[in-house]
Amino acid sequence: MKVTQQSLRSSLDQTLEKHKVKESDKGNAIRSGIVSTLTKEFTNWCSEGQVLTIGSYKLGVHSPDSDIDIVCLAPQRYTRQEFQTEFFTRLQSLPDVSYCYGIFRAKVPLIKLVINEIRIDLQYANTDQDIHNLRVEILEEATLLSLNAYRNNDMILTLVPNIESFKSMLRAVKIWAKKRGLYSGIFGFLGGAAWSLLAAKICILYPSLSEPELIYKFFKVYSMWDWSVPICLNPEQNSYAYPTYQGHMTILTPAYPSYNAAYTLTASSYYCIVQELELACKIVKDILEGNQEWQALFEEIDFFQQYRYLLKVTIHASSENDYETWSGLVFSRIKFLMQELEHMYPRPVVVFYNKPFEVVHKSYKVSYNYFIGLNFNFPQNVKVDLRMPIHNFCTVLNEQRPNKSGMSLRINFMPRKDLTYTKQFLRS
Template sequence: MYKLNLYESVARYKERRSVLIKLNKLLKHWVNERYEKLTGTETVKQHFSAKIFTFGSYRLGIISPNSDIDALCVVPNFITRHEFFVQFKNYLERFDEITFIKSLPDAYTPIMKLTFSGIDIDLLLASLALQNVSINNILDNNILKFLDDKSARSINGCRVNEVMFRLIPNKAAFVTVARFIKYWAKVRGIYSNVMGYFGGVAWMILITKICQLNPDLLPNRLLEKFYEVYSDWKWPKAVKIFAVEDSIEEYGFRNYQSWNPRINTNDCSHLMPIITPAFPSMNTTHNVSHTTMQVIKQEFLFANEILKTDKSVNRWMKLVKPFCLEEKYNIILAIFVNADDQQSYSNWQGWVESKVRFLFKSIEEYEKCELRPFPHWFDIILNNWNFSCLLGIGVELKKSDSAECINLEKPIQEFLYFINKSNERVTYGDKVGLRIKIMSVEDFIGFTKIK
């Protein structure tokens, strides 16, 4: 895996730690400023007014050179979500070390993305029902008291990481396997929660399950077991690594509902449930559609077949051969996102990406084709726009069909209508654009190779 550049240098790791310390100081300073404006008094210095917790690959020790850091900003409840995603964002933009920043406050789990001294960070928010924040044990369920749903989803990432790490029997083997699986999922185009594939948490839970079932195996055998088990998994049977806790009937917990398809109607519709181990247990894969489920299943089967039939030393490299739309599909459904300025472009592209899955969900009912969304945006050059990018969705026609037969105009127009009537589209006006076009693979390659 060293050949794949999956390990970060010690110097780079120290840079990440330094950036997190600086960001934590900026957060505390901004929260103190907000408190002083609200009350006219200084914050009590012996209390921590805010704190940043890391989770994801950084917290689990599997960070790679190009990975971002997942972090949670825990703030007192006088900080509103609007203030954090608008005013704290404006505050950070004043610093030269921060070269990129965008907020997605309306996402299912609101997020702020930024680049600090060359290091990418994804920030979530949890606003606690306490004037002063001091957390000694992130696993204490009392930390969830009075939280709204979005804050509860945000803080759950840290809690899941801590519980999961304690449930792993062989942490060294887990780290090695996790590095490989994460890389494999990315190069094969099935690593994107927002696009309806599995996100980082889901992949880590899947790996933890295999480690629990095979606590004494070495990493290479764990990898074989991983593909063997999940290529034959009987979805929608849920993957769990810990018993699901029931709801806590106590004032302040807002009757948090743990994932339970026997009680909750919405949970019954989940196609590939992978359940978090910390209360309240949630399904990390609620975005998975029939389209992305089929793609994930195909990739599991494809990988398992390679490992079963090829015993050479090169089989691992065959496994991580990057997937290319143009190698399999003759028709591409292309989504063009455009903007006049960098800030509008960043925000607009991120918002459109969070909605794209609704397009191919509506196309799923079309019986003459199968889709393969590829979660990668290509920077392109278009006349009349300063910033443009392109997302491709592979279209595979069933036998006896041809490009002339395909008619996706209705779902495309419905999606464009949904986007153009949104508050985001109205806010940006003529500064941004969105276009969807069915094109040949040759035309698609022509666009993606321009820049």
Template sequence: MNDEEVAKRLDLCLMEVVESFKLFDSKDERIKKLNIVRSLEHIGEQWVRELANDQRLTHRLNDKAGLCRLLVQGSTALGISSRSGDIDAVLLVPNFVDRDDFFTSFPSWLRKSRDISELAAVPDTFVPLIRIKVSGIQVDLVISRLATSYIPQQLDFEQTPGDLYRNMDAISVRSLSGLHLAHELNKMMFGHAHFLPLLRVIRTWVRARAIGSYVYGFPASIAWTIMVVYICRRLGDNSQISTFCVCRRSSVCRNSEPAAERNSGEESLASRSHALFCLVYTFFAQFASWPWPHPVQIASIKFASDLNIFSWDPQRNAQDGRDLMPILTPVFPNKNAAFTVRQATRKIVTDELIRARDIVSDVLRGSGTWEKLFERYDLRDDHRHFLLLTLQTTSKEELVVVGGLIDSRLRDLAQALEDEQYIRSARIAPIQESPEANQSNASCKQLRRQWLIGMDIESAPRLPDGTRSRRNVDITGCLSTFYQILRERDAFTDFGEKLTHVYLNRSQAMQLIL
């Protein structure tokens, strides 16, 4: 086989492994999600029309402008939504709609739909949202209140930030910037043949290695996407042949003389286009040696001081300067999509990137397999000490709201544990409920959610006889601080009663389903 045939074979084998995980939506599933968005938009139109009637503002409505628009963001907007993934959507409303209406009257309209089985309003978060389940699919709805009395048919994201976001509140800006971000990434990668395949590879790897949850201290999904865009722009369009490029290596394409010793008239694969496996290797090699905290950046940082909304700027904001792994979004307000990363989780990510780089190197030498790259990580293999947290509630709404709060603050507990003298790292994993547990909980009218935290505790020094003494680590202070953080954010929930904790050893932890 020639170079091109071998490259195609490597790429085909890689994508066959990725597709075997069945992580991403089929065409039918994408259509189902699109229909859900359309049905929710129709409910939104009815709701906005009622508000306009109540305020006697029907004269502002016309056929050329919509009452509202529901647009998807995130993975769905990029065309790479996962089968177990949520729909992240932004409801654009005119300026006569108040944010409070979104959390008071709009849920009443949503509950009229037979397809909506669960609904929880979460107004007190960084980006307030309504979380619903429609036909079995979770939808996170946020609202963006435009400065106009109508919704334009097309949003002009080519405007300056000052024009695009003028007279909008900060929460609406954050919601609308999510749409802007998806638009910008799609524009950057338009026509790039390897963008979505590379993104599928990286998403599958991130999921398998359990390093994709930003609430637990890892880069957010959008951060990994930005890293993929960085590699595609640097290498994929052939404008720059990176030192990490492996397309020309004889060990990759054929076992023969090095590329430099071939006939000078022979056209190399790399001179025509980069193979997908080359981008995969470059991704891992580039970021395994990335000089953190130097930021990953795919566009210039934009500022609009007149809006009193600020982009990532270490000179202005000391907290930005303390970020350990800055991966910057390309639209205003530019933010670090990996702001939750801690010292311990950055080391985990770096170690995983090094592992992946070495595995891909073995594959390209013919001594490794793609399957090994995607081996599922289990924190019980790396830890001997565990903390099990259990939340019990009596309603699904409470489980969603209180469980979401706990989920979002567990990294505070992990950081507190890591600040202890002998705990090197604390890694969080959600626990899947078994069918037996669900049936048992239903019989006693209790709903349950659990988390497992693996603690890497430094061993005690050896004694003269060669044995080790028992290392005693007191984490009661860490737990007390964590419970206090929860109470400060929700004074109405008795966390002391509803959230319990217990120590587990490895054999006990192995009984759980992760």
């Protein structure tokens, strides 16, 4: 079947539209209003302050379910402690805020908000320097990391030769990664920054290609990539100057100082991504030859058929707000459990499935099950005991509960054949 670039692009646009990868005009107006409200509130607190958007919103590739990521920038004299107390209190009093919680002990502290059902992550940076010409050695680490997120987004938009082609290709890559369970830094895969850098690299290498051709090149190049070689956007970035960044993959951010945006990868997630890149390359090749439709690229992974064993992670909370707080804490630590399981013998493949299943519990208002898939390569007569790492993980997390009477965590091991959710999920 003969296909043209025009027909491929048209069918791609139609398929992406079905997956709602673009925010509506109404949704964009709401988001713009939220940013304006936060800007007004922040500049009322700090007259010289700035509100800088970062992430998917800054790049123009946000979808209806995307967060808005923001850096609140203030002069040096406005301390982080003041931001986390005075400004935090102001946010809590805003009429449209339905959730407001501070995560202040993280490497990059932030305030999580929900306004008009849209999630916002607020970071803070304070410096008197020009943010485009920073003396990084005198900056607090959290300020540097927040400002670098903004600078990296700026550099991507500067280095990419065709912004609209980049956006279209990145939207396709993001929906593919989400459907295949590969999009989440917190669960050991690649986050939005890493996927954006990978997409930008392809656009820089092939500036004259159409969106369908760029998508094919994305999967072709990365399915064959030697991952001992870092991905760099800047030609002046010396790949061999970053030995400390070596991991399963090294995807370097362009702004100085560079960091590895793929630091979140585990051995299992690296294996999954490599396998999925190869499969996607074959699918897109068939699409370009007219043998398949674009929807074939965006089929959701059949997770429960991929893994013989499962860990059921049950998160209980007494309210929606408690659940937001408690699940956020559990998710921020879950990768440590997965990495500990990876180091058991025989070494399993351990993958988190980021799809919640709501359950009814008589003692808690909000309860969800999540699942971790495990595949072991061992003879039938070999027994594997996971009780100790699971018990230790649950004990530590339950001790850290902000509301000990209204939050609970349980993790149970089970063979796939014992899971009633499997049939329910497949039917859905």
